Amino acid sequence: RDPxxxxxxxxxxxxxxxxxxxxxxxxxALSTLFSSLxxxxxHLDTCRIPEVPRYQRSHLWAVSVRVDVLVxxxxxxxxxxxxxxxxxxxDAQFRNITVGLTVFAIKKYVVFLKLFLETAEKHxxxxxxxxxxxxxDQPANVPQIPLQEGRQVVVLEVRNYKRWQDISMHRMEMIxxxxxxxxxxxxHYLVCLDVDMKFSDHVGVEILAPLFGTLHPGFYRGDRQSFxxxxxxxxxxxxxxxxxxxxxxxxxxxxxxxxxxxxxMACHQVMMADQANGIEAVWHDESHLNRYxxxxxxxxVLSPEYLWDEHMLQRPPLLRxxxxxxxxxxxxxxxxx
Amino acid sequence: xxxxxxxxxxxxxxxxxxYPQPKLLEQKPTELLTLTPxxxxxxxxxxxxxxxxxxxxxxxxxxVGVTVFAVGKYTQFVQHFLESAEQFxxxxxxxxxxxxxxxxxxxxxxxxxxxxxxxxxxxxxHSRWEEISTRRMETISQHIAExxxxxxDYLFCLDVDMVFRNPWGPxxxxxxxxxxxxxxxAVPRQQFxxxxxxxxxxxxxxxxxxxxxxxxxxxxxxxxVYDFTRGCHMGILADKANGIMAAWQEESHLNRRxxxxxxxxVLSPEYLWDDRKPQPPSLKLIRFSTLDKDTDWLxx
Numbered sequence: 001r002d003p004x005x006x007x008x009x010x011x012x013x014x015x016x017x018x019x020x021x022x023x024x025x026x027x028x029a030l031s032t033l034f035s036s037l038x039x040x041x042x043h044l045d046t047c048r049i050p051e052v053p054r055y056q057r058s059h060l061w062a063v064s065v066r067v068d069v070l071v072x073x074x075x076x077x078x079x080x081x082x083x084x085x086x087x088x089x090x091d092a093q094f095r096n097i098t099v100g101l102t103v104f105a106i107k108k109y110v111v112f113l114k115l116f117l118e119t120a121e122k123h124x125x126x127x128x129x130x131x132x133x134x135x136x137d138q139p140a141n142v143p144q145i146p147l148q149e150g151r152q153v154v155v156l157e158v159r160n161y162k163r164w165q166d167i168s169m170h171r172m173e174m175i176x177x178x179x180x181x182x183x184x185x186x187x188h189y190l191v192c193l194d195v196d197m198k199f200s201d202h203v204g205v206e207i208l209a210p211l212f213g214t215l216h217p218g219f220y221r222g223d224r225q226s227f228x229x230x231x232x233x234x235x236x237x238x239x240x241x242x243x244x245x246x247x248x249x250x251x252x253x254x255x256x257x258x259x260x261x262x263x264x265m266a267c268h269q270v271m272m273a274d275q276a277n278g279i280e281a282v283w284h285d286e287s288h289l290n291r292y293x294x295x296x297x298x299x300x301v302l303s304p305e306y307l308w309d310e311h312m313l314q315r316p317p318l319l320r321x322x323x324x325x326x327x328x329x330x331x332x333x334x335x336x337x
Numbered sequence: 338x339x340x341x342x343x344x345x346x347x348x349x350x351x352x353x354x355x356y357p358q359p360k361l362l363e364q365k366p367t368e369l370l371t372l373t374p375x376x377x378x379x380x381x382x383x384x385x386x387x388x389x390x391x392x393x394x395x396x397x398x399x400x401v402g403v404t405v406f407a408v409g410k411y412t413q414f415v416q417h418f419l420e421s422a423e424q425f426x427x428x429x430x431x432x433x434x435x436x437x438x439x440x441x442x443x444x445x446x447x448x449x450x451x452x453x454x455x456x457x458x459x460x461x462x463h464s465r466w467e468e469i470s471t472r473r474m475e476t477i478s479q480h481i482a483e484x485x486x487x488x489x490d491y492l493f494c495l496d497v498d499m500v501f502r503n504p505w506g507p508x509x510x511x512x513x514x515x516x517x518x519x520x521x522x523a524v525p526r527q528q529f530x531x532x533x534x535x536x537x538x539x540x541x542x543x544x545x546x547x548x549x550x551x552x553x554x555x556x557x558x559x560x561x562v563y564d565f566t567r568g569c570h571m572g573i574l575a576d577k578a579n580g581i582m583a584a585w586q587e588e589s590h591l592n593r594r595x596x597x598x599x600x601x602x603v604l605s606p607e608y609l610w611d612d613r614k615p616q617p618p619s620l621k622l623i624r625f626s627t628l629d630k631d632t633d634w635l636x637x
Contacts, residue, residue, distance in 0.1 A: 074386035086374035
């Protein structure tokens with residue numbers, strides 16, 4: 001007799017497991033209610049006989065995969081976190097595109113290229129065509145690394161500047177110049193990245209949009225008053241204390257070539273205006289980027305999964321993946337030499 | 338006929354303004370899904386800031402078109418449709434209604450606000466209501482090619498036997514927009530009334546499908562709507578040649594096409610509701626819904 005009761009309990013447990021296993025199935029009672037509501041005028045030859053409910057993927061009443069974070073801005077830009085997107089669908093939608101990646105390796109920063117490119121080969125837009133545009137003042141020092149099919153390195157020789165702040169800021173000018181001269185004809189999207197970083201997980205077409213920015217890892221929790229926007233009205237990058245959506249990172253932005261051209265051109269022009277007025281924004285090109293994205297809202301926003309620094313920040317549970325992370329460097333050593 | 342595509346409008350600057358900062362670390366779970374797995378927003382009350390969107394879209398000087406078909410006894414719905422649209426549809430935008438009818442004399446003159454026009458376009462009537470229904474895709478695509486592409490930026494194709502009850506604004510604008518059918522939003526995909534006969538071009542296999550979209554509401558940028566309606570029309574023609582009519586006529590073809598050409602924005606059932614159904618608490622604001630009517634008589 002004992003095995004009989006055991007079987008009954010087991011059966012009950014299995015049934016319980018079946019109905020509660022997936023967060024996206026409704027309780028049996030509720031789903032019966034709604035399927036009866038779904039009946040409407042029905043031609044005899046096309047009436048459907050309802051089947052036993054089974055697990056399905058897209059369901060309007062599904063509990064959102066991420067309930068711990070905001071996944072969409074009030075202007076409908078998706079905020080990209082692990083779990084919000086299906087790579088299979090997106091790769092199919094974005095087949096036949098070429099992505100341009102811009103990276104600046106000036107003076108001592110050439111030392112970061114090898115790890116940057118090697119990890120990009122493993123994680124960045126895998127399966128799609130990629131052009132790495134490496135801006136450098138030392139073309140001979142660009143490492144040769146093995147590349148997957150459909151991917152190439154294009155070395156663009158540019159001048160250097162004495163101050164690291166100027167190197168950083170003139171990236172805007174250089175990207176805008178080359179956008180017009182060649183990127184427009186060669187790629188569909190541009191991704192503009194810092195070089196002193198490495199890829200540690202998937203970075204794919206889920207990021208692509210007409211215009212996108214990335215949440216700076218130091219400020220994703222904060223209030224707009226605490227964002228390190230430029231606060232002096234004299235600067236073109238000025239943002240008042242009661243304005244601002246997010247604090248975007250200067251090291252990861254992008255979009256379609258025309259939109260990136262507009263952004264980089266605009267930022268370069270206002271930086272020149274500031275220079276003429278004898279002022280330099282507190283975080284240089286990043287300050288100007290933030291102003292631009294406040295008034296030209298991005299169509300996608302990347303979560304701090306897409307730009308993180310493990311040495312400076314404690315990784316919270318809401319970061320399920322770290323995709324693009326800082327490589328430790330000695331600031332004094334590497335800058336201005 | 339090749340349609341010339343106007344091309345993406347560059348991002349216009351939004352004027353500085355005060356509104357609450359978006360809260361990144363939301364603690365309360367959302368009741369309705371707000372994003373599809375292909376990152377298309379699902380629009381419902383609370384997911385957007387209407388004032389912010391208005392400020393983004395207003396300066397673009399857009400004209401939004403609407404097509405409705407009022408054939409046979411359906412002409413009686415035009416007045417109520419247009420009057421409610423005048424109250425709730427795209428307030429503050431330029432709007433152009435295209436009313437397709439077999440009986441222009443039966444279309445009442447409705448007072449329209451400034452910047453809003455209505456054109457009455459004669460079409461052929463048919464004895465079978467299914468025939469009327471399946472010709473809409475063809476009519477819309479021809480109309481876009483011949484005329485509408487010059488007059489409007491965005492187009493919504495709506496059923497006429499419906500009424501606007503609450504604001505329908507720029508939150509609905511997108512490249513290609515679909516609306517979730519009110520009868521099937523809580524139903525697993527195996528129960529969606531897709532066309533299941535492989536002979537039809539609208540055939541959807543068992544494991545396929547995202548949402549079941551309603552044929553009464555779809556839209557987008559005019560060039561995308563042209564491609565979409567043309568594609569559906571081709572499928573309908575092929576079926577006709579094979580002597581088959583899909584289970585739910587053009588709605589079946591629309592659903593087939595939205596699987597392979599996924600919408601860039603999805604409207605929750607707030608934007609396509611059936612008043613006969615009890616309103617669930619998670620649908621906060623019904624904006625567009627059916628009128629209670631005697632379908633058998635209408636279709637006779």
